[in-house]
Structures are given as C-alpha cells and as structure tokens.
Amino acid sequence: MKAASMPSGFEARMDSSLRNFTISIIANWQKLVEGFRDWERQELIEKEPSSKNLERHRKEAAFIIRNTHWLLSLVSDPESPAKECAPDIRGSLRQLEETFDMIHNPMPDAEAESLIQKFFPDESRSGVVG
Amino acid sequence: MNPDLESLVKAFDAAQSSSPGDSSQLFDLYDLQLREVAARLRIEMQTLNRLVKWQHREWMKAEKRKPSAMPPKA
Numbered sequence: 037m038k039a040a041s042m043p044s045g046f047e048a049r050m051d052s053s054l055r056n057f058t059i060s061i062i063a064n065w066q067k068l069v070e071g072f073r074d075w076e077r078q079e080l081i082e083k084e085p086s087s088k089n090l091e092r093h094r095k096e097a098a099f100i101i102r103n104t105h106w107l108l109s110l111v112s113d114p115e116s117p118a119k120e121c122a123p124d125i126r127g128s129l130r131q132l133e134e135t136f137d138m139i140h141n142p143m144p145d146a147e148a149e150s151l152i153q154k155f156f157p158d159e160s161r162s163g164v165v166g
Numbered sequence: 167m168n169p170d171l172e173s174l175v176k177a178f179d180a181a182q183s184s185s186p187g188d189s190s191q192l193f194d195l196y197d198l199q200l201r202e203v204a205a206r207l208r209i210e211m212q213t214l215n216r217l218v219k220w221q222h223r224e225w226m227k228a229e230k231r232k233p234s235a236m237p238p239k240a
Contacts, residue, residue, distance in 0.1 A: 066186070081223060082230040127189030131182055138219040148220040155207050156168035 055117035058110070062121050065107055069128055072100060073135070080139050090139070097136045104129045167221075170203050174218045175225060182222075 076097070079089050108125045111118050143151075167175075177199050181192035200218070204211040 077226075081226050083227065123190045124186035127184075127193065128186040130193050131186075131189055134178075134182060134219065137216075138223055141216075142223070143216040143220040145220075148217055151209075151213070151217050152168075152171070152221075155209055156171040158168050
C-alpha cells in the first residue's frame, strides 16, 4: 500500500507553524518576565520586602528560572526554528538568577562592611554611586 | 565610594537593567572587570560578586529614597 503523501505545501506550512509556535512561547515568556522583574524591583529590591512577598518571590522566581532553563534548551536545540533568540534568553536567565541570589542569598551586612573596609578602604559608606 | 567598587556596581547595574538582547554582552564585560579586580586585590570572584550585589542593592534603595526632581503637582 502506498504511504499517504504529504499535502501540497505542507512542508512550508509546517516550518512556518513550528517557528510561529516557538516564537509565541518566547513572546509570552518575555511578557511574563518583564512584568515579574518590574514587580521584583519595586517590591523586593527598592524597599525592604514583606515576608509574604519574599516567600512568594522565592517560589515564583525559582519556577520562572526553571522554565527559562527549559526555554533556553528548546531554542538551543539543533532543530530549533528560533535559534537567534538564544542570546536574549541567556541574558534574561542571568538577570533572573543574579537577582534571585541578591534577594535570597545576600551577603550579611557585617561581612560586606568588613570587606569594604579591607579591600575598598576609601568607600564613603553613603551607599550612593557617584 | 571607592572607584573600583563604584565601577563594578555600575557595570553590574548596566547588565541587570539592560534589555535581554544586550545583557549577555554586558555581563561578559562585567565578568571581565570582576576577574581583573579580584585578581588584583586577591579576593575570590564569587565573594566579590556577592559584595557588588550587596552594594548594588544598597545603592538602589538609596536612589529610591532620593526626592523626585519633578516639582509637586499644583
């Protein structure tokens, strides 16, 4: 029995569909990350966070970071139709991970002040750049 | 602030606040600077990175506390 033949133009449509599917996942992820990072900056970095927000951030940021690893793996696949998005995703992943570490694994104040005295002795201690 | 530390905090801030398209390259520059200062001062890179992040957060809080330059609405 003859194998079913591909409908005319199917290959081209499939290429386009795969790319659109991947790009739409990335676009949704970008929107999510942008909103999350705005909230993160306003509620957890620029002010002392509440314990509720800290706990919420720990769970949600960890979930977003895991998903970003997955997305990076998806677009880095040799067959990926959106390989050009990998550097953007890699950059966002580093931003998310650095901020997570800054919030949930901060250097204790006493250790930071001691290191500044030892290695950066003319620090003004005002906490202001410039 | 010590110029070395200030420069690192600014490089970290540039990478953290940039668009995703620019951040990989800016983090490469930050890492290069971090490596250079860590080697010169003989401090572990990981420790220095944590110190920069601590200072960056202090700086962001201080910036937020500054009064706005905009005049109050009538």
